[in-house]
Amino acid sequence: WQPEVAGIPTRVSFEGHSMIGKLSKSPMLGQLLHFSFFWLLTSSSIFFFCINSSGDSTARIWTIPHGHCGSSVQNGPPNSVILKHFKGRTNEKSKDVTTLDWNGEGTLLATGSYDGHARIWSRDGELKSTLSKHKGPIFSLKWNKKGDCLLSGSVDKTAIVWDVRTGECKQQFEFHSAPALDVDWRNNVSFATCSTDNMIYVCKIGETRPVKAFAGHQGEVNAIKWDPTGSLLASCSDDMTAKLWSLKYDKYVYDFKEHQKEIYTIRWSPTGPGTNNPNQQLVLASASFDSTVKLWDVDIGRPLCSFDGHRLPVYAIAFSPNGEYLASGSVDQCMHIWSVKEGRIVKTYSGGGGIFEVCWNREGDKIAACFSNNTVCVVDFRM
Template sequence: MELNATRMLVLHAHESSVYTCKWNPACNVLASGSEDTTACILKFNTKCTVRTQQLNLNHGIESFGKKDKWSHAVYSVDWNSEGTHLATGSSDSFVRIWDAELGVSTALGQHYGRVFVVKWNKRGAAILSGGLDGRAIVWNVILARYEQKFKFHSGPVVDVDWQSDESFASCSSDGRIHVCKVGCDRPIKTFREHTKQVNVIKWDASGRYLASGSDDSTVKIWTTHQGKLLDLKKHQKDIYTVEWAPANKSINPSSVLATGSADATVRLWDIETGKSLYTLIKHQGPIFSTCFSPDGKYLASGSFDRYVHIWSTSTGELIRSFKQPGRILDVSWNYLGDALAGCTSEGNLFVLNLRSQSIIDHSFSYADN
C-alpha cells in the first residue's frame, strides 16, 4: 500500500540531483548534498511537517563576489556526534567543516580531485575522507589541518568507515580493502579477495565485523584477526549498500546485516550463522540506499525505480511504499524514528511524517499494488 502523499513534505531545495541526505543525530535538522554545487541544512518543526529554516552552503571559490565556474557537486555530508558541525566532500577537491548554525566553513585542501566520502570519528576530533586521487586522509578538526595521508590504493577511494577513533577501513576501485591506524605508516590489514571494485564498507557497532559490497556481486564479512569470515553470494549483480541493524536484542537477537543490489533485491542476513533471513522483493530497479530505523524494527530501501519501501525486519513483510518523480539516491531516518527523509535525481528532498499514525497500524499493512 502506498503512503498518502498528504503525509509527505516535498522540498525543492536543489536545482539538480541530490546525491545524499542525512539527519542530524540530535534534532530534526536535515543535511543534503547536490550536483548543483550546494549543500543545504534544513530545519523542521517538531512533527517534521513544516520547513522552518533553510541554510544554503555554497561550494567552490568565490572571486569578486561571483562563484567560480569550476565549483562542483557535493557528494558526501556527515554530522559530528553532537550535531553542531557538518562535514562535506565535493568535486572541487576540498573537505569543508560547517558551523550548523552560522553556515560558516573551514576548507581543508590536500586531495587532488573529487572527494567522494567524508566521515567524522565518534569523538568528533577527526574527519576521514576518501577521493579520486586514491588517498584516504585523516584531518585534525581542532587544528584544521591534515593529520595523516594514506596512499595505499591504486584506484579511487570510494568509501571509508571508522572502526574506532584511531583506526579505519578504506575501499577502492582496485578491489582492495585496507585497514589503517593513525600513526602507522602501513596498513595493519589488507583484504584482497574481491575481484572487482568494492563500492561500500561498514563496521558493525562493536568494531568487530567489517561488511563489504562489491561489483563482483558478493558481500563479504571480515575481521582483523581472522581475515575473511563469510562470503555471501546470493545477490546476482553489483552491491551498492550494506547496513548493520542497531543492537536490539528483542528485535534482532543476533548480528543482522541488510544489503541492497543492482539485482533489485534487498537481503537481510544473520551474520552469526551466515544465512539469509529474508529476501525483500518488490523493487524493479537498482537499490542505492538502505537505512534501519533507530529501534531496528524497520528497514527503508530506496531504488532507481523511484520507490521507497519500508519493511518489517522481524517478518520481512513490506509495510509501506511511496513513489517520487525521480530515482531515489539516499534515504535516512531521523533520530527519533518518526520521520524518514530521502533525495532524488530530480533535485527533490522529501520527508515522510510517521508520527501521526504508526506504520504498524493494521490499516497500513502490506497489500500488493
C-alpha cells in the same frame, strides 16, 4: 532532525519553486526543492540534506518547522542555511558537493567537494575551515566518534586523517592503487578504506603500513561498514558479493553470494551488542542493482530473507532506530518499508523520481527520501 519535532505540515510551497512529486498512501509532510541534486541524506540534531549535481555547488541545512500531520504551515516554508562552496555570483562546477557528515554532537558539518577540498561548517552556515591536500574529488568523509579527527577518501587514491582543531593533515595514507570509494572508522584511531582496486585496508593513526590488507573481492569495492562493536567489517562489491572480515583472519569470514548483480550499499542493523537494542539479533542488509534487498545472519553466514518488492536497482536502505523496520529506495520511484521480523512490506510510498537515499529520524516516526526530480520528501510513519 530535531528530536523534539513532533510533526511536519502536510504540504509546503516554496517561493519561486513549483512543487514536484507526490507521495501516495501516506500524508506528505514536506517537500524541499533545490535546483540540482546530489543524492545524500544524513541525520543529526537538525534535518539536513545536500542535493547537487548540475553545478549548484551548495549544500543546505533545513530546519523543519513544528506542525501536526495534516495541518497547514502558518509560518511559511522551512528555514534553510545555504552553504556556498564558491565565491561570487558564478557557480563553479568543480566545487560540487560529493559527500557530507555531521559530527557526533551535531554542531559541525563536514562537506567534501569535487575540487578535492573538505570544508567544516557550523550549524548556522559559518565556514570554520577548509582542508586542502587532496588532488582529486573527495568521495567519502567521516568524523570519528570523539570528534577530534575527520577522515576523507579521494579519487587521488589516498585517505587523509585531519586534525579538526588545527585544520591540518594529521596523516595521509597512500596504500590504494586506484580511487578510494569509501572510508569508515573502527574506533577513534583506526579505520578501513576501500577502492576500485578491489582492496580493503585497515589503517591506524601513527602507523606507516596497513594494519590489515583484505584481498578477496573480484570487482570494485563500493562500501564498507564496521559492525557496532568494531569486530566485524562488512564490504560490498561490483562482483555481486558482500563479505565479512575480521582482524583475526587474513581471509574473509563469510562470503555472501545470493545477489545477481552489483551490490551498491550495505547497512548494519542497530541491534545486538554495542547498540541500544542489545537483546535483538544483529543482521546485515545489502542493496543491489538486481532490485532486491537481502538480510544476512552474520552469526552463521546464511541469508535470512530476500526483499523482492522493487522492480529496478535499489540504491538506498536504512534501518529504523529500533531495528524493527527497513526502508528501501529504488530507481522504480518507490520507497518500501519492510518488517524485518515478518519479511514483508508494511507501507509503500511512491514519488515522481528515482530514490537515491533514505533516512529515519531519531524517533523512528518519520522518513526522508531523496528523489531524482530534485525533491526531498519527509513522510510520516506510524503503524
